[in-house]
Amino acid sequence: MKQLETDVVTVDPIYPAEAAIKRAATLLRQGQLVVFPTETVYGLGADALQPAALERIFAAKGRPLSDPLIVHIAEFSALEELTTSIPEAAWCLTRTFWPGPLTLILPRGPRVPHLVTAGMETVAVRVPRHPVARALIRAAGVPVAAPSANRFMHVSPTTAQHAVADLGGRVPLILDGGPCEVGVESTILDLSTDIPTILRPGGVSLEAIRTVLPQVRLPNKQHIAVSEQSAQKAPGQLSTHYAPAIPLLLYDGSEEAMRSAMLHELRLRSERGEHVGVLIADRDLPAFVQENAGLVYTLGDAAQPAQIAAKLFASLRALEEAQVQVIICRNFAAHDLGLAIRDRLGRAAGGQIIVV
Ligand code: TXA
Ligand code: MG
Numbered sequence: 001m002k003q004l005e006t007d008v009v010t011v012d013p014i015y016p017a018e019a020a021i022k023r024a025a026t027l028l029r030q031g032q033l034v035v036f037p038t039e040t041v042y043g044l045g046a047d048a049l050q051p052a053a054l055e056r057i058f059a060a061k062g063r064p065l066s067d068p069l070i071v072h073i074a075e076f077s078a079l080e081e082l083t084t085s086i087p088e089a090a091w092c093l094t095r096t097f098w099p100g101p102l103t104l105i106l107p108r109g110p111r112v113p114h115l116v117t118a119g120m121e122t123v124a125v126r127v128p129r130h131p132v133a134r135a136l137i138r139a140a141g142v143p144v145a146a147p148s149a150n151r152f153m154h155v156s157p158t159t160a161q162h163a164v165a166d167l168g169g170r171v172p173l174i175l176d177g178g179p180c181e182v183g184v185e186s187t188i189l190d191l192s193t194d195i196p197t198i199l200r201p202g203g204v205s206l207e208a209i210r211t212v213l214p215q216v217r218l219p220n221k222q223h224i225a226v227s228e229q230s231a232q233k234a235p236g237q238l239s240t241h242y243a244p245a246i247p248l249l250l251y252d253g254s255e256e257a258m259r260s261a262m263l264h265e266l267r268l269r270s271e272r273g274e275h276v277g278v279l280i281a282d283r284d285l286p287a288f289v290q291e292n293a294g295l296v297y298t299l300g301d302a303a304q305p306a307q308i309a310a311k312l313f314a315s316l317r318a319l320e321e322a323q324v325q326v327i328i329c330r331n332f333a334a335h336d337l338g339l340a341i342r343d344r345l346g347r348a349a350g351g352q353i354i355v356v
Helices: 018-029 051-061 088-097 131-140 160-167 206-212 255-271 282-291 305-321 338-348
Strands: 007-010 034-037 042-047 070-072 102-107 122-126 173-176 187-190 197-200 248-252 276-280 295-298 326-330 353-355
Touching: 007 018, 018 034, 018 042, 018 131, 018 173, 034 131, 034 160, 042 051, 042 131, 042 160, 088 102, 088 206, 160 173, 160 305, 248 255, 248 338, 255 276, 255 282, 255 326, 276 282, 276 305, 282 295, 295 305, 305 338, 326 338
Parallel strands: 007 173, 034 173, 070 122, 102 187, 248 326, 248 353, 276 295, 276 326
Antiparallel strands: 034 042, 102 122, 187 197
16 A cells, blocks of 8 residues: 555644644545544544545555444434434433443444445444544544554554554554543444344443443353354454454463462563563562563552553553563453453453463
Protein backbone atom coordinates (compact mmCIF):
# COMPACT_ATOMS: atom_id res chain seq x y z
CA MET A 1 0.00 0.00 0.00
CA LYS A 2 1.08 3.58 -0.73
CA GLN A 3 3.02 5.25 2.12
CA LEU A 4 1.27 8.30 3.53
CA GLU A 5 2.63 11.12 5.62
CA THR A 6 1.08 10.62 9.07
CA ASP A 7 0.38 13.77 11.08
CA VAL A 8 0.13 13.29 14.84
CA VAL A 9 -1.84 16.15 16.38
CA THR A 10 -2.06 16.59 20.14
CA VAL A 11 -5.55 17.46 21.39
CA ASP A 12 -6.79 18.22 24.87
CA PRO A 13 -8.72 15.09 25.93
CA ILE A 14 -11.51 17.11 27.54
CA TYR A 15 -11.66 20.32 25.49
CA PRO A 16 -10.23 19.38 22.08
CA ALA A 17 -9.40 22.36 19.84
CA GLU A 18 -12.03 22.96 17.18
CA ALA A 19 -9.46 23.29 14.39
CA ALA A 20 -8.07 19.80 14.97
CA ILE A 21 -11.54 18.27 15.17
CA LYS A 22 -12.63 20.09 11.99
CA ARG A 23 -9.62 18.87 10.09
CA ALA A 24 -10.21 15.27 11.22
CA ALA A 25 -13.93 15.49 10.41
CA THR A 26 -13.17 16.80 6.91
CA LEU A 27 -10.84 13.88 6.27
CA LEU A 28 -13.56 11.44 7.39
CA ARG A 29 -16.12 13.03 5.08
CA GLN A 30 -13.61 12.79 2.22
CA GLY A 31 -13.44 9.06 2.78
CA GLN A 32 -10.03 9.13 4.54
CA LEU A 33 -8.98 7.43 7.78
CA VAL A 34 -8.45 9.13 11.15
CA VAL A 35 -7.10 7.53 14.32
CA PHE A 36 -8.80 8.95 17.41
CA PRO A 37 -8.92 8.21 21.15
CA THR A 38 -11.92 6.59 22.81
CA GLU A 39 -12.28 5.78 26.52
CA THR A 40 -11.43 2.11 25.77
CA VAL A 41 -8.67 2.02 23.12
CA TYR A 42 -7.70 4.12 20.10
CA GLY A 43 -9.96 3.62 17.07
CA LEU A 44 -9.21 3.67 13.34
CA GLY A 45 -12.16 5.63 12.00
CA ALA A 46 -13.82 5.94 8.60
CA ASP A 47 -17.23 7.13 7.38
CA ALA A 48 -19.41 4.06 8.03
CA LEU A 49 -21.63 4.82 5.02
CA GLN A 50 -18.85 5.01 2.39
CA PRO A 51 -17.74 1.57 1.18
CA ALA A 52 -14.51 2.96 -0.34
CA ALA A 53 -13.57 4.45 3.04
CA LEU A 54 -14.35 1.18 4.79
CA GLU A 55 -12.07 -0.68 2.39
CA ARG A 56 -9.25 1.58 3.56
CA ILE A 57 -9.73 0.37 7.14
CA PHE A 58 -9.23 -3.25 6.16
CA ALA A 59 -6.21 -2.39 4.00
CA ALA A 60 -4.52 -0.27 6.69
CA LYS A 61 -5.01 -2.92 9.39
CA GLY A 62 -4.35 -5.93 7.22
CA ARG A 63 -7.68 -7.20 8.53
CA PRO A 64 -9.78 -9.80 6.68
CA LEU A 65 -13.11 -8.55 5.29
CA SER A 66 -14.86 -11.30 7.26
CA ASP A 67 -14.33 -9.38 10.52
CA PRO A 68 -17.18 -6.86 11.04
CA LEU A 69 -16.73 -3.31 12.39
CA ILE A 70 -18.31 -1.37 15.25
CA VAL A 71 -20.22 1.78 14.24
CA HIS A 72 -19.68 4.75 16.55
CA ILE A 73 -22.36 7.41 16.91
CA ALA A 74 -22.51 10.55 19.04
CA GLU A 75 -25.97 9.99 20.48
CA PHE A 76 -28.76 7.50 20.83
CA SER A 77 -30.94 9.26 18.25
CA ALA A 78 -28.47 8.30 15.50
CA LEU A 79 -29.29 4.65 16.16
CA GLU A 80 -32.50 4.82 14.14
CA GLU A 81 -30.81 5.04 10.75
CA LEU A 82 -28.57 2.04 11.54
CA THR A 83 -31.09 -0.55 12.69
CA THR A 84 -34.58 -1.78 11.76
CA SER A 85 -35.77 -2.10 15.35
CA ILE A 86 -34.64 -1.02 18.78
CA PRO A 87 -35.52 -3.74 21.32
CA GLU A 88 -36.82 -2.79 24.77
CA ALA A 89 -33.55 -3.94 26.36
CA ALA A 90 -31.58 -1.46 24.24
CA TRP A 91 -33.56 1.45 25.66
CA CYS A 92 -32.82 0.43 29.27
CA LEU A 93 -29.18 -0.42 28.65
CA THR A 94 -28.32 2.71 26.73
CA ARG A 95 -29.99 4.92 29.33
CA THR A 96 -27.53 3.52 31.87
CA PHE A 97 -24.39 2.81 29.86
CA TRP A 98 -24.28 5.25 26.92
CA PRO A 99 -22.11 7.10 26.36
CA GLY A 100 -19.65 4.41 27.41
CA PRO A 101 -17.88 1.14 26.63
CA LEU A 102 -20.92 -0.96 25.69
CA THR A 103 -21.46 -2.14 22.09
CA LEU A 104 -24.88 -3.51 21.13
CA ILE A 105 -25.51 -6.00 18.33
CA LEU A 106 -28.82 -5.11 16.64
CA PRO A 107 -30.63 -5.93 13.39
CA ARG A 108 -28.88 -4.17 10.49
CA GLY A 109 -30.67 -1.25 8.85
CA PRO A 110 -30.72 -1.12 5.02
CA ARG A 111 -28.32 1.86 4.83
CA VAL A 112 -25.49 0.04 6.60
CA PRO A 113 -22.96 -1.24 4.02
CA HIS A 114 -22.17 -4.96 3.98
CA LEU A 115 -18.50 -4.14 4.51
CA VAL A 116 -19.39 -2.92 8.02
CA THR A 117 -21.25 -6.08 8.99
CA ALA A 118 -19.20 -8.66 7.04
CA GLY A 119 -22.37 -9.54 5.20
CA MET A 120 -24.31 -10.34 8.39
CA GLU A 121 -27.81 -9.08 9.12
CA THR A 122 -26.73 -7.52 12.40
CA VAL A 123 -24.78 -4.35 13.15
CA ALA A 124 -22.57 -3.44 16.15
CA VAL A 125 -23.12 0.09 17.52
CA ARG A 126 -21.79 2.14 20.41
CA VAL A 127 -21.71 5.72 21.70
CA PRO A 128 -18.22 6.35 23.09
CA ARG A 129 -17.90 8.73 26.04
CA HIS A 130 -14.47 10.17 25.19
CA PRO A 131 -14.97 13.90 24.45
CA VAL A 132 -12.61 13.77 21.44
CA ALA A 133 -14.48 10.82 19.90
CA ARG A 134 -17.84 12.48 20.44
CA ALA A 135 -16.70 15.85 19.09
CA LEU A 136 -15.25 14.16 16.02
CA ILE A 137 -18.37 12.10 15.24
CA ARG A 138 -20.58 15.17 15.71
CA ALA A 139 -18.41 17.33 13.47
CA ALA A 140 -18.22 14.65 10.77
CA GLY A 141 -22.01 14.34 10.85
CA VAL A 142 -21.81 10.67 9.87
CA PRO A 143 -21.63 7.39 11.79
CA VAL A 144 -17.98 6.37 12.17
CA ALA A 145 -16.88 2.76 11.73
CA ALA A 146 -13.82 2.10 13.87
CA PRO A 147 -11.94 -1.02 14.83
CA SER A 148 -9.06 -0.77 17.29
CA ALA A 149 -6.18 1.14 15.66
CA ASN A 150 -3.69 -1.74 15.61
CA ARG A 151 -2.44 -4.01 12.84
CA PHE A 152 -4.56 -7.19 12.63
CA MET A 153 -3.79 -9.67 15.48
CA HIS A 154 -1.74 -7.14 17.43
CA VAL A 155 -2.55 -5.74 20.89
CA SER A 156 -5.03 -2.83 20.86
CA PRO A 157 -3.44 0.64 21.24
CA THR A 158 -4.08 2.61 24.41
CA THR A 159 -1.87 5.55 23.45
CA ALA A 160 -1.37 7.49 20.21
CA GLN A 161 2.25 6.22 20.15
CA HIS A 162 0.98 2.63 19.98
CA ALA A 163 -1.15 3.60 16.98
CA VAL A 164 1.83 5.34 15.35
CA ALA A 165 3.90 2.18 15.81
CA ASP A 166 1.26 0.06 14.03
CA LEU A 167 -0.29 2.45 11.51
CA GLY A 168 2.29 5.19 10.89
CA GLY A 169 2.55 5.70 7.11
CA ARG A 170 -0.88 4.11 6.63
CA VAL A 171 -3.17 6.91 7.85
CA PRO A 172 -3.06 10.66 7.23
CA LEU A 173 -3.99 11.77 10.77
CA ILE A 174 -3.71 10.54 14.36
CA LEU A 175 -5.37 12.59 17.11
CA ASP A 176 -3.31 12.22 20.29
CA GLY A 177 -5.57 12.67 23.32
CA GLY A 178 -3.27 10.89 25.77
CA PRO A 179 -3.71 7.44 27.31
CA CYS A 180 -7.12 5.72 27.26
CA GLU A 181 -8.95 5.58 30.57
CA VAL A 182 -10.45 2.05 30.45
CA GLY A 183 -7.67 0.26 28.58
CA VAL A 184 -9.67 -2.74 27.33
CA GLU A 185 -12.21 -2.70 24.49
CA SER A 186 -15.96 -2.27 24.87
CA THR A 187 -18.24 -5.05 26.05
CA ILE A 188 -20.10 -6.54 23.07
CA LEU A 189 -23.66 -7.54 23.91
CA ASP A 190 -25.79 -9.37 21.36
CA LEU A 191 -29.41 -8.23 21.50
CA SER A 192 -30.35 -9.83 18.19
CA THR A 193 -31.11 -13.21 19.78
CA ASP A 194 -33.71 -14.33 22.36
CA ILE A 195 -31.25 -14.37 25.24
CA PRO A 196 -28.96 -11.33 25.45
CA THR A 197 -25.43 -12.70 25.27
CA ILE A 198 -22.05 -11.12 25.96
CA LEU A 199 -19.85 -11.91 22.94
CA ARG A 200 -16.83 -10.05 24.33
CA PRO A 201 -16.41 -8.99 27.98
CA GLY A 202 -15.07 -5.44 28.18
CA GLY A 203 -15.30 -2.02 29.77
CA VAL A 204 -18.83 -2.49 31.19
CA SER A 205 -18.87 -5.40 33.62
CA LEU A 206 -21.25 -8.35 33.56
CA GLU A 207 -22.35 -7.41 37.09
CA ALA A 208 -23.28 -3.90 35.94
CA ILE A 209 -25.24 -5.18 32.93
CA ARG A 210 -27.05 -7.65 35.19
CA THR A 211 -28.47 -4.82 37.30
CA VAL A 212 -30.38 -3.63 34.21
CA LEU A 213 -30.77 -6.92 32.35
CA PRO A 214 -30.81 -9.86 34.81
CA GLN A 215 -31.21 -12.44 32.02
CA VAL A 216 -27.89 -11.54 30.34
CA ARG A 217 -25.58 -14.49 29.93
CA LEU A 218 -22.08 -15.46 28.86
CA PRO A 219 -21.86 -17.85 25.91
CA ASN A 220 -20.02 -20.52 27.88
CA LYS A 221 -18.92 -19.73 31.39
CA GLN A 222 -16.06 -22.20 31.72
CA HIS A 223 -14.53 -21.50 28.38
CA ILE A 224 -14.99 -17.83 27.80
CA ALA A 225 -12.28 -16.80 25.40
CA VAL A 226 -9.95 -19.63 26.19
CA SER A 227 -11.14 -22.01 23.50
CA GLU A 228 -11.80 -21.70 19.79
CA GLN A 229 -15.35 -22.99 20.40
CA SER A 230 -16.22 -19.88 22.37
CA ALA A 231 -15.43 -17.77 19.31
CA GLN A 232 -19.23 -17.90 18.73
CA LYS A 233 -20.90 -15.14 16.83
CA ALA A 234 -18.19 -12.55 16.56
CA PRO A 235 -16.12 -13.57 13.56
CA GLY A 236 -12.49 -12.75 14.01
CA GLN A 237 -12.69 -13.46 17.70
CA LEU A 238 -10.01 -16.12 17.38
CA SER A 239 -8.51 -17.08 20.69
CA THR A 240 -5.20 -15.52 19.65
CA HIS A 241 -6.74 -12.24 18.53
CA TYR A 242 -4.93 -10.12 21.11
CA ALA A 243 -1.64 -11.97 21.04
CA PRO A 244 1.59 -10.06 21.46
CA ALA A 245 4.34 -11.16 19.10
CA ILE A 246 6.00 -13.20 21.84
CA PRO A 247 4.76 -16.29 23.73
CA LEU A 248 2.93 -15.58 26.99
CA LEU A 249 2.71 -18.14 29.80
CA LEU A 250 -0.44 -17.45 31.83
CA TYR A 251 -0.67 -18.82 35.38
CA ASP A 252 -3.93 -19.26 37.25
CA GLY A 253 -4.56 -20.39 40.83
CA SER A 254 -4.10 -19.06 44.36
CA GLU A 255 -1.74 -16.11 44.63
CA GLU A 256 0.91 -18.17 46.46
CA ALA A 257 0.71 -20.97 43.91
CA MET A 258 0.95 -18.56 40.96
CA ARG A 259 3.88 -16.76 42.55
CA SER A 260 5.93 -19.86 43.29
CA ALA A 261 5.26 -21.45 39.87
CA MET A 262 6.18 -18.20 38.14
CA LEU A 263 9.34 -17.77 40.21
CA HIS A 264 10.34 -21.34 39.39
CA GLU A 265 9.87 -20.76 35.65
CA LEU A 266 11.68 -17.42 35.84
CA ARG A 267 14.68 -19.05 37.57
CA LEU A 268 14.88 -21.89 35.03
CA ARG A 269 14.72 -19.59 32.06
CA SER A 270 17.08 -16.96 33.49
CA GLU A 271 19.66 -19.66 34.17
CA ARG A 272 19.39 -20.65 30.52
CA GLY A 273 20.13 -17.03 29.62
CA GLU A 274 16.64 -16.18 28.36
CA HIS A 275 15.42 -12.60 28.45
CA VAL A 276 12.15 -13.00 30.40
CA GLY A 277 9.34 -10.48 30.87
CA VAL A 278 7.19 -10.78 34.01
CA LEU A 279 3.69 -9.32 34.53
CA ILE A 280 2.46 -9.27 38.12
CA ALA A 281 0.50 -7.16 40.62
CA ASP A 282 1.86 -4.79 43.28
CA ARG A 283 1.48 -7.36 46.03
CA ASP A 284 3.67 -9.88 44.12
CA LEU A 285 6.47 -7.36 43.80
CA PRO A 286 8.50 -8.14 46.98
CA ALA A 287 8.95 -11.80 45.98
CA PHE A 288 10.14 -10.87 42.48
CA VAL A 289 12.37 -7.98 43.54
CA GLN A 290 14.17 -10.44 45.78
CA GLU A 291 14.71 -12.75 42.82
CA ASN A 292 16.48 -10.01 40.87
CA ALA A 293 15.84 -11.61 37.47
CA GLY A 294 13.79 -10.83 34.39
CA LEU A 295 12.15 -7.58 33.33
CA VAL A 296 9.36 -7.18 35.90
CA TYR A 297 6.30 -4.96 35.37
CA THR A 298 3.47 -4.57 37.83
CA LEU A 299 -0.05 -3.91 36.57
CA GLY A 300 -1.16 -2.33 39.85
CA ASP A 301 -3.45 -3.36 42.72
CA ALA A 302 -4.91 -6.83 42.03
CA ALA A 303 -8.00 -5.87 44.06
CA GLN A 304 -8.73 -3.03 41.61
CA PRO A 305 -9.32 -4.54 38.18
CA ALA A 306 -9.92 -1.12 36.60
CA GLN A 307 -6.31 -0.25 37.46
CA ILE A 308 -5.02 -3.52 35.99
CA ALA A 309 -7.10 -3.09 32.80
CA ALA A 310 -5.79 0.43 32.24
CA LYS A 311 -2.16 -0.77 32.23
CA LEU A 312 -2.55 -4.16 30.57
CA PHE A 313 -2.07 -3.47 26.85
CA ALA A 314 0.63 -0.83 27.36
CA SER A 315 2.60 -3.28 29.51
CA LEU A 316 2.33 -6.06 26.90
CA ARG A 317 3.60 -3.65 24.27
CA ALA A 318 6.43 -2.40 26.49
CA LEU A 319 7.68 -5.96 27.08
CA GLU A 320 7.44 -6.63 23.37
CA GLU A 321 9.54 -3.52 22.67
CA ALA A 322 12.09 -4.60 25.25
CA GLN A 323 12.38 -7.72 23.10
CA VAL A 324 11.84 -10.25 25.85
CA GLN A 325 11.70 -13.81 24.52
CA VAL A 326 8.79 -14.90 26.70
CA ILE A 327 6.29 -13.27 29.07
CA ILE A 328 5.39 -14.93 32.38
CA CYS A 329 2.09 -13.54 33.63
CA ARG A 330 -0.34 -14.05 36.52
CA ASN A 331 -4.10 -14.13 36.15
CA PHE A 332 -6.69 -12.03 37.97
CA ALA A 333 -10.05 -12.68 39.62
CA ALA A 334 -13.06 -12.69 37.28
CA HIS A 335 -15.15 -10.03 39.01
CA ASP A 336 -15.85 -6.62 37.48
CA LEU A 337 -13.31 -5.75 34.72
CA GLY A 338 -11.46 -8.92 35.73
CA LEU A 339 -13.57 -10.88 33.25
CA ALA A 340 -12.26 -8.78 30.35
CA ILE A 341 -8.71 -8.97 31.72
CA ARG A 342 -8.89 -12.77 31.90
CA ASP A 343 -10.31 -12.87 28.38
CA ARG A 344 -7.50 -10.75 26.90
CA LEU A 345 -4.78 -12.58 28.81
CA GLY A 346 -6.26 -15.93 27.75
CA ARG A 347 -6.09 -14.83 24.12
CA ALA A 348 -2.55 -13.50 24.53
CA ALA A 349 -1.64 -16.94 25.89
CA GLY A 350 -3.13 -18.56 22.81
CA GLY A 351 -5.85 -20.19 24.88
CA GLN A 352 -3.40 -22.13 27.09
CA ILE A 353 -3.59 -21.53 30.83
CA ILE A 354 -1.24 -23.11 33.35
CA VAL A 355 -3.47 -23.97 36.31
CA VAL A 356 -1.45 -24.28 39.51
O1 TXA B 1 -13.79 -0.49 22.50
C1 TXA B 1 -13.99 -0.85 21.35
O2 TXA B 1 -14.95 -1.57 21.03
C2 TXA B 1 -12.99 -0.39 20.27
C3 TXA B 1 -13.11 1.13 20.15
C4 TXA B 1 -12.27 1.68 19.03
O3 TXA B 1 -14.45 1.50 20.03
N1 TXA B 1 -13.25 -1.04 19.03
C5 TXA B 1 -12.97 -2.35 18.81
O4 TXA B 1 -13.18 -2.76 17.51
O5 TXA B 1 -12.51 -3.08 19.66
P1 TXA B 1 -12.61 -4.12 16.91
O6 TXA B 1 -12.94 -4.09 15.47
O7 TXA B 1 -11.20 -4.25 17.27
O8 TXA B 1 -13.47 -5.22 17.59
C6 TXA B 1 -14.82 -5.29 17.25
C7 TXA B 1 -15.36 -6.66 17.44
C8 TXA B 1 -14.82 -7.63 16.40
O9 TXA B 1 -14.22 -8.73 17.04
C9 TXA B 1 -16.04 -8.06 15.62
O10 TXA B 1 -15.99 -9.41 15.31
C10 TXA B 1 -17.18 -7.73 16.57
O11 TXA B 1 -16.77 -6.60 17.22
N2 TXA B 1 -18.40 -7.41 15.79
C11 TXA B 1 -18.62 -6.36 14.98
N3 TXA B 1 -19.84 -6.42 14.40
C12 TXA B 1 -20.42 -7.55 14.86
C13 TXA B 1 -21.66 -8.18 14.62
N4 TXA B 1 -22.57 -7.67 13.80
N5 TXA B 1 -21.90 -9.34 15.29
C14 TXA B 1 -20.99 -9.87 16.12
N6 TXA B 1 -19.79 -9.32 16.38
C15 TXA B 1 -19.50 -8.18 15.75
MG1 MG C 1 -9.43 -5.07 17.66
